[in-house]
Amino acid sequence: MPGFELWSDAERKEVNDVLETGILMRYGFDVQRKGVWKAKELEQEICKRFGSKHAHLLSSGTAALTTAMAALGIGSGDEVIMPSFTFVASFEAVLSVGAIPVLVDVDETLTLDPAAVRKAITQKTKCVMPVHMCGSMADMNALVAICKEHSLLLLEDACQSIGATYKGKSLGTIGDAGTFSFDFVKTMTCGEGGVVLTNNEEVFIKCERYTDHGHDHKGVDRGADLHPFLGYNFRISELHAAVGLAQVKRVDQFLAIQKKNYTALKNILSQVPEISFRSIPDADGDSCTFISWFLPTEEITRNVVNELKALGIAAGNFYWYDNNWHYVKKWHHLKNATSLNRLHEDQKTALQKLTLQDFSASDAVMSRCISTAISLLWNPQQIMEKGEKIVAVVKEALQKNLKQA
Numbered sequence: 293m294p295g296f297e298l299w300s301d302a303e304r305k306e307v308n309d310v311l312e313t314g315i316l317m318r319y320g321f322d323v324q325r326k327g328v329w330k331a332k333e334l335e336q337e338i339c340k341r342f343g344s345k346h347a348h349l350l351s352s353g354t355a356a357l358t359t360a361m362a363a364l365g366i367g368s369g370d371e372v373i374m375p376s377f378t379f380v381a382s383f384e385a386v387l388s389v390g391a392i393p394v395l396v397d398v399d400e401t402l403t404l405d406p407a408a409v410r411k412a413i414t415q416k417t418k419c420v421m422p423v424h425m426c427g428s429m430a431d432m433n434a435l436v437a438i439c440k441e442h443s444l445l446l447l448e449d450a451c452q453s454i455g456a457t458y459k460g461k462s463l464g465t466i467g468d469a470g471t472f473s474f475d476f477v478k479t480m481t482c483g484e485g486g487v488v489l490t491n492n493e494e495v496f497i498k499c500e501r502y503t504d505h506g507h508d509h510k511g512v513d514r515g516a517d518l519h520p521f522l523g524y525n526f527r528i529s530e531l532h533a534a535v536g537l538a539q540v541k542r543v544d545q546f547l548a549i550q551k552k553n554y555t556a557l558k559n560i561l562s563q564v565p566e567i568s569f570r571s572i573p574d575a576d577g578d579s580c581t582f583i584s585w586f587l588p589t590e591e592i593t594r595n596v597v598n599e600l601k602a603l604g605i606a607a608g609n610f611y612w613y614d615n616n617w618h619y620v621k622k623w624h625h626l627k628n629a630t631s632l633n634r635l636h637e638d639q640k641t642a643l644q645k646l647t648l649q650d651f652s653a654s655d656a657v658m659s660r661c662i663s664t665a666i667s668l669l670w671n672p673q674q675i676m677e678k679g680e681k682i683v684a685v686v687k688e689a690l691q692k693n694l695k696q697a
């Protein structure tokens with residue numbers, strides 16, 4: 293997810309505008325900033341580009357999830373249904389508002405299995421949180437229907453899927469709220485940063501205040517602000533917003549290159565009939581940051597992963613099943629409820645039950661999956677070489693498996 297790969301004069305120019313004024317904060321200093329409002333400008337650009345009524349920038353994608361949950365009224369004891377395959381930030385945000393992450397299986401979309409969501413609904417369920425992993429989407433029609441049927445909130449973690457769409461709508465704009473991350477390795481970056489997208493004005497206003505100590509932003513100066521509720525400091529700086537402002541104007545260029553490189557690599561991998569690909573509910577909407585592919589068994593997949601490592605071409609080919617950050621199997625700190633501060637007993641009890649939970653359906657998918665990150669810097673020759681090396685490794689592993697059978 294490499295916005296950073298194409299660093300340019302455009303980013304330097306936007307940052308320099310801020311350095312010229314010396315006003316690094318997004319609020320206040322109206323005279324000194326001489327009309328330079330990078331965070332505000334980026335919010336407007338995001339609304340325009342991604343088709344959201346409102347956008348509120350903040351310091352990270354994690355802060356965006358936390359803020360969205362608070363603004364949607366998710367709190368103590370509420371259950372949030374989320375997938376077993378995501379980044380740790382998704383459950384960190386749930387826990388930070390006092391709620392309980394309820395982990396359910398993923399299917400070959402690598403996101404929430406709608407049938408597993410249905411099964412997990414209880415009296416305490418407040419929200420369903422699909423995580424649009426690796427650039428592509430959950431089955432949003434199915435999830436929207438479930439949320440309507442059970443009067444649940446729908447919060448989209450689209451941190452990894454900037455620019456992806458589902459039936460013409462940007463991911464992150466379909467639910468009650470959605471989030472993007474603009475950390476250093478996302479499709480577009482601010483260095484660090486994130487955004488909450490929502491079409492609900494009340495939710496937007498709550499986000500805007502919550503991320504700035506609850507200040508109501510109505511005072512004639514900042515010190516005159518009142519506090520309709522408690523808040524925190526999750527502000528983005530003008531320097532970070534300036535980088536994002538340059539990047540959002542280049543995001544279509546990034547997405548076009550990603551799509552081209554993805555298609556070229558997919559054509560090569562498709563030569564092997566035993567390779568199958570991630571199922572994508574709306575293939576036209578894939579942002580193509582990764583190509584995720586499956587092999588017939590865990591054993592063959594492990595052999596391929598090991599060989600890619602041995603040949604020094606493992607970088608960029610992710611085997612999430614063994615990854616410490618992204619899959620439930622290795623989230624020992626979560627399952628042991630290891631926290632610096634005391635968690636609520638309900639949270640602790642729920643987390644400790646995760647050790648006993650059956651994730652075999654997710655294991656069956658994730659243990660056979662490899663995701664190859666798509667670079668913007670590859671040329672056609674490099675794609676060909678990379679693809680052919682992978683194909684050779686896969687064919688050898690399939691042969692070895694046949695011999696052993």
Ligand SMILES: Cc1ncc(COP(=O)(O)O)c(C=O)c1O
Pocket residue numbers: 352353354355378379381382423425449451452473474475485486
């Ligand atoms: C799915 C997902 N959600 C949330 C986040 C958190 O974003 P940030 O790193 O900006 O806090 C990430 C970051 O990698 C992510 O991949």
